[in-house]
Amino acid sequence: MAIRQKTSRKAAATAAAIRRPRARATNGGAHAGDDIGLDALVGHAGYAVRRFQLWIFQDFIRTLATVDIRPTQYSVMTVIGANPGLSQMAVAKRLGIERARLVHLLDSLEERDFVSRIPSATDRRSHALHLTARGKTALGQFKRLAAEHERHVAEKIGKDNRERLLQILACFN
Amino acid sequence: MAIRQKTSRKAAATAAAIRRPRARATNGGAHAGDDIGLDALVGHAGYAVRRFQLWIFQDFIRTLATVDIRPTQYSVMTVIGANPGLSQMAVAKRLGIERARLVHLLDSLEERDFVSRIPSATDRRSHALHLTARGKTALGQFKRLAAEHERHVAEKIGKDNRERLLQILACFN
DNA sequence: TATTGTTATACTCTATAACTATA
DNA sequence: TATAGTTATAGAGTATAACAATA
Numbered sequence: 093m094a095i096r097q098k099t100s101r102k103a104a105a106t107a108a109a110i111r112r113p114r115a116r117a118t119n120g121g122a123h124a125g126d127d128i129g130l131d132a133l134v135g136h137a138g139y140a141v142r143r144f145q146l147w148i149f150q151d152f153i154r155t156l157a158t159v160d161i162r163p164t165q166y167s168v169m170t171v172i173g174a175n176p177g178l179s180q181m182a183v184a185k186r187l188g189i190e191r192a193r194l195v196h197l198l199d200s201l202e203e204r205d206f207v208s209r210i211p212s213a214t215d216r217r218s219h220a221l222h223l224t225a226r227g228k229t230a231l232g233q234f235k236r237l238a239a240e241h242e243r244h245v246a247e248k249i250g251k252d253n254r255e256r257l258l259q260i261l262a263c264f265n
Numbered sequence: 266m267a268i269r270q271k272t273s274r275k276a277a278a279t280a281a282a283i284r285r286p287r288a289r290a291t292n293g294g295a296h297a298g299d300d301i302g303l304d305a306l307v308g309h310a311g312y313a314v315r316r317f318q319l320w321i322f323q324d325f326i327r328t329l330a331t332v333d334i335r336p337t338q339y340s341v342m343t344v345i346g347a348n349p350g351l352s353q354m355a356v357a358k359r360l361g362i363e364r365a366r367l368v369h370l371l372d373s374l375e376e377r378d379f380v381s382r383i384p385s386a387t388d389r390r391s392h393a394l395h396l397t398a399r400g401k402t403a404l405g406q407f408k409r410l411a412a413e414h415e416r417h418v419a420e421k422i423g424k425d426n427r428e429r430l431l432q433i434l435a436c437f438n
Numbered sequence: 439t440a441t442t443g444t445t446a447t448a449c450t451c452t453a454t455a456a457c458t459a460t461a
Numbered sequence: 462t463a464t465a466g467t468t469a470t471a472g473a474g475t476a477t478a479a480c481a482a483t484a
Contacts, residue, residue, distance in 0.1 A: 128344065128348050128351065128355060129348060130343070130347070130359075131347035132411065133344070137427055138318070138321040138322065138325055138414075140435070141430075142318060142322075144314060148311040148314060162473085163315070170303070170306050171301065171306070175302060178301065181443085189474095190474090192445080193474070209443095215442080215483080216442095216482080216483060216484085217441070217482065217484070218442055218443075219443075235305055245311070248436075249433055249434070249436065256433065257310055257313070257433055258308070258313060260423075260430055261314065261422070263421075263422065264317045265313060265316070335450090337450095352465075353465070362451095363451090363452065363453070365452095365466090365467075365468080366450095366451070366453095368466070368467060368468085382466095385465095388465080389465095390459065390460045390466070391465055391466075
């Protein structure tokens with residue numbers, strides 16, 4: 093494999109390896125298990141938050157797998173449900189989604205008959221977004237499953253810690 | 266544009282619009298500003314965490330823009346720096362990165378002469394990862410900039426809240 | 439001119455599968 | 462047979478730019 097590397101890798105990389113051939117060429121089992129230190133990463137909020145978010149999204153997707161709804165789809169339906177008649181721009185801005193991306197998200201939700209784009213009477217450029225009857229029923233189920241997911245979060249980090257977290261991050265809503 | 270929709274949209278979507286033509290067809294300026302409620306989303310840790318992470322990554326990227334280092338690249342270099350000789354598998358597992366993706370990350374770091382793949386003497390399949398001399402110097406600078414980014418986080422959510430957050434999420438390290 | 443929805447492109451990230459060399 | 466690194470592909474997600482219809 094070292095041979096394959098020499099032939100297939102980029103010239104700069106190979107040159108770097110040649111330049112330092114006397115460097116320690118093995119780890120000699122120095123890191124057999126899980127004793128690998130994170131060094132500066134343990135002091136970075138971003139690192140912990142990234143790992144937490146990966147866990148949380150995976151659990152959300154798993155918990156709502158039976159209804160095939162992902163976090164972003166859920167957030168879009170929830171906001172439309174609570175604010176019927178919003179334009180696509182308004183939803184995109186509120187949730188921090190690109191309006192170009194919202195187009196595809198709404199396409200899939202409309203195909204499943206959860207959401208409908210209704211022509212706005214006041215501005216012929218825009219759509220008024222509404223949940224369909226089916227969408228309203230479905231959202232109710234999604235919310236129950238999402239609440240179950242939220243209980244998983246509470247089990248993982250602790251009920252009180254979850255509350256504290258929500259308070260700390262409230263400024264990002 | 267409503268016309269364009271009717272011709273270009275999928276049949277299901279159009280059918281849905283036709284099926285409910287008497288629904289409220291305008292929001293009549295009902296959500297002029299930023300009074301759009303999040304409903305159930307405010308109770309979901311995942312939503313706040315996602316928004317927080319977007320903010321934190323953007324600030325990290327901005328703060329380290331001068332050295333052109335992104336969060337994942339920084340985490341890889343930090344772990345290699347603290348544990349020289351690690352294999353690619355070990356780094357991937359420790360950081361929760363796909364090993365397939367780590368290949369490209371290391372390619373770019375090797376091209377910039379920050380990291381070198383040294384053939385392992387004990388297992389000819391694997392590489393022992395090390396920072397180059399240039400990489401060590403560079404990482405020192407990256408850490409100073411990352412610390413500056415961390416101060417931005419403290420300013421944003423408060424020094425004490427940042428500490429609490431790190432404690433709450435310590436189990437994800 | 440500016441904005442809304444749309445289309446298209448590119449790049450990052452995640453998730454897989456398959457392949458080669460090696461264990 | 463199993464594992465390490467690599468390659469390739471597909472799908473989300475992010476970031477842009479450009480366009481038609483409309484304001």
